[in-house]
Amino acid sequence: MKRVQFSRPLFPYLLLVPQLSIILIFFYWPAAEAIRSSFYLEDPFGFSSTFVGFDNYHDAVTGSEYGNIAHFTLVFTGLVAFFSLSLALLLAAKADAVIRGAKSYRIFLMWVYAVAPPVAGLMGILLFDQSLGPLTQLAEFFGWDLRLGVNYWDTATAMIVISVWKQVPINFIFFLAGLQSIPRSVREAAIIDDPSSVSRFFSITFPLLAPTAFFLLIINITYALFDTFGVIDIVLKGEPGNNPITLVYKVFLDGFRGNDLGGSSAQSVILMVLVLILTVFQFRFMERRVHYS
Amino acid sequence: MANVTLDTVRKTYPNGYQAVQGADFQIRDGEFIVLVGPSGCGKSTLLRMIAGLEDITDGNILIDNTVVNDVDPARRDIAMVFQNYALYPHMSVRQNMAYGLKNQRMPKSEIADRIEEAARTLRLEDYLERKPGQLSGGQRQRVAMGRAIVRHPKVFLFDEPLSNLDAKLRTQLRAELKALHKRLEATFVYVTHDQVEAMSLADRIIIMSAGQVEQIGTPMDLYLRPASRFVADFIGSPAMNIVHGALADDQASVVLADGSALRLPLAVNAAAGTKVDVGVRPEHLEAVAPEAAQFQLTVDFVEQLGADTVVHGYQKGVENPLALRLTGIHALDAGEVLSLAASADHLHLFDSVSGQRLN
Secondary structure, eight states: OOOOOOSSTTHHHHHHHHHHHHHIIIIIHHHHHHHHHTTEEEOTTSSOEEEOTTHHHHHHHHSTTHHHHHHHHHHHHHHHHHHHHHHHHHHHHHHHHOOTTHHHHHHHHHGGGGSOHHHHHHHHHHHTOTTTOHHHHHHHHTTOOOOTTTSHHHHHHHHHHHHHHHHHHHHHHHHHHHHHTSOHHHHHHHHHHOSOHHHHIIIIIHHHHHHHHHHHHHHHHHIIIIITHHHHHHHHTTOOTTSOOOHHHHHHIIIIISOOHHHHHHHHHHHHHHHHHHHHHIIIIIGGGSOOO | OOOEEEEEEEEEOTTSOEEEEEEEEEEOTTOEEEEEOSTTSSHHHHHHHHHTSSOOSEEEEEETTEEOTTSOGGGSOEEEEOTTOOOOTTSOHHHHHHHHHHHTTOOHHHHHHHHHHHHHHHTOGGGTTSOGGGSOHHHHHHHHHHHHHTTOOSEEEEESTTTTSOHHHHHHHHHHHHHHHHHHOOEEEEEESOHHHHHHHOSEEEEEETTEEEEEEOHHHHHHSOSBHHHHHHSSSSOOEEEEEEEOTTSSEEEETTSOEEEOOSOOOSOTTOEEEEEEOGGGOEEOOGGGOSEEEEEEEEEEOSSEEEEEEEOTTOOSEEEEEEESOOOOOTTOEEEEEOOGGGOEEEETTTOBBOO
16 A cells, blocks of 8 residues: 655644544544443432442343343344345335336335435324324225224334335435446346346345345344334334333433433443444354455 | 348337348358447347347347247357356356356256366366456456356357457467367357457358448458448458549549549449449559559558558548558658559449449
8 A cells, every 4th residue: 555645744633633523522422421321320410420330230131121122122123124125125126127217216216215214203103193094094904903102013013114114215225226236248148047037136136236235234233223213202202101112212211201311321331232242243254255346 | 059040130229229220141050150340330239139138129030940039048048258258256167157057957967067178178177166356357258158168059149258358368369269169160159340350250251330231251252352332441451442533434444533544454334424432452552663553652651560561641632541561571751652553353343322332
C-alpha cells in the first residue's frame, strides 16, 4: 500500500474527527454509560445511586418473564429475518425476469422502504383494525377471529407481518442488484448446461448471491432485534398488557416506565454482548462458506 | 456431429430492429464455419439463435435435420464457448466441466473419464481443483472449451472466444482450435469480427453486413472473387484499394475523377456511363513502364514491416487513397511517383450504387 505523507502530521487526524466524534458521542459514550449504570441501583428521582455489583444482572435474568420474552424475541427475530429474506428473494428473482415494464414493478416494490417504522406500524394497525382492517376481514373470511392487542398470538402475527412488510423492500433492492450483477453469459452458459430453472437457481444463481445474502442476514437479524421497536410500540400503543414484547422493548419499559435504570441498563448490556457474540459467530463460521468473487 | 440448416431465419426485435434478415444456408457435418462481419451485423444473434438463447422471429433452424425452433437450449445437444468465458466462479474447473453432464444424469465414472480426456487434450490436468479466479485468461478460455468438449455435442458454437486475449495468446489458441477441430471432426460454428481469424480458421466463411449474408465461400473464394464491395473491403489487410469512376463509352475503360482512363483488360457487363468502383488489392499492384500504367501513385508515407513494405499514397486528382504492398525492404521517398498496374484477374469491378460485382 502506498503511504501518503502529510506535511503537517496532525492533519489526517483532523480529517477523522467528525467520523470519530459521531461514533464516540452516539455509540461509545452511551454504551459506557449503560455499563456503568448497570452496576448501580438508582433511586427513582435520580438523586442518588448505590453500587450493587452484579445484582441488576442477576435480577434481570432470573426475573419470571425474562425467559419468556427472550424466547419470543428469538422466535420473532428468526421468523422476521426468514420471511423478509425469502419473500424479497422471490420477488427479486421474479422482477429480474420481467422485461416489459420492469421499472414500474421495481419502483412499486421499493417504495415501502421510504416509510418510517412508526408510520409503517400505524398503517399496519389500520390493516389489522378490528372492524375496518382488510387483513382482519381476510382472516375472518378464512374463519380466523383475529383480535389485535387482545389475543397474544394474533398480536404476535400482526407484529411479524408488519415488520416483514417493512423490511422486504430493502432486501429486495439488494437482491435485485445482486442478481443483476451476475453476468448474462454465466446465466446463459447455465441455460445450456441445465434445462431446469429451479435447479439453475440453486446451483448457480444462489451461490453467486451468497455474499449479498450473508450481508442481508446480519442486517435483518439486527433489524428484527432492534429496529422493530417502532413497529412494536405502535402496535401495542405503549400498553403491552399480556401481549408479546421483545427484549429491546422490555429495556424501554423497565427503564422509562418502571424507572429501573440500573436493571434496564443491565439488560441492554446483555443484549450488547449477545449481538457481539452473534456478529463474531457469523463472520467466523458463515463467511467461510460464502464465495466472494 | 451433425449438419445445421438455416431456412430463411429472421430476427426482428420488439422495437422493430431487424437484426437478421433472412439467413438461408446449410452447414455441413464436420465443417468449420466462421461467421464474420463488423459489430452489429447480426452474426452473434444468428449464433445465439442456433444455441436457442434467442427466439426466432421467422423461419426454421434444423440441427441434424430436426427442427429445433422450440427445443430448450439444454436439449439441443450443442455446446457454446463465450467471449468472457462465462465460467461458474464458485465452482472448481472440474465442477465447471461436470455441471452440464450431471444434469444429463450421466454416470459418475463416465463424467470422470470425459473430464480426464478433456483435461489431457487441453493440458488442464494440474488445474482441475482450482477455481476460475485463480487462472489466467488463456487457462480460463481452455476451461471454457473443456466445458464444451466434455459434452460431446453435435455442434460447437463459439462467440468471439479469443477476443479477450492478448495478440500472442490469440495466435497460439487459434492454432490449438484448428487442431482441436481436426481431432474432434465436429461441426464448429465460430463468430468473430477479426478477418484474420476467419481466414485462418474457416473451411467456409459466412460474411454478414447489416443483418444480411453478403457472401458464403471458402477463404480464397472471398479473397479472390469478392461478391460485393463490402466483402472486398472487409477481407484482406491492408484493405483493397477502391477507386471511383464511370464506365467509358467503349466499355473497356473507366474514367477516373482526374479525367484519366483506366484500361480494363476484361469484359464488363454494364451500360456505358455506369458509376463503378474499381478494386485492386495492394499486393496485386506491380511496377510497370509509365505507358502501361493503370495508376500513378504519389508516395505519401511508407510502413516498413520487415517481411514487406506497405506504401501509402494517392493519385493526383483522385480522392481515394492508394496502397501498395511490396515484398521485402524498399526505400522510397515521399513525393516519388510510381507507375502501377494489375493483371486482369486481379481487378474487381463493383457497381457504385448497389456494391455488387460487375465482372
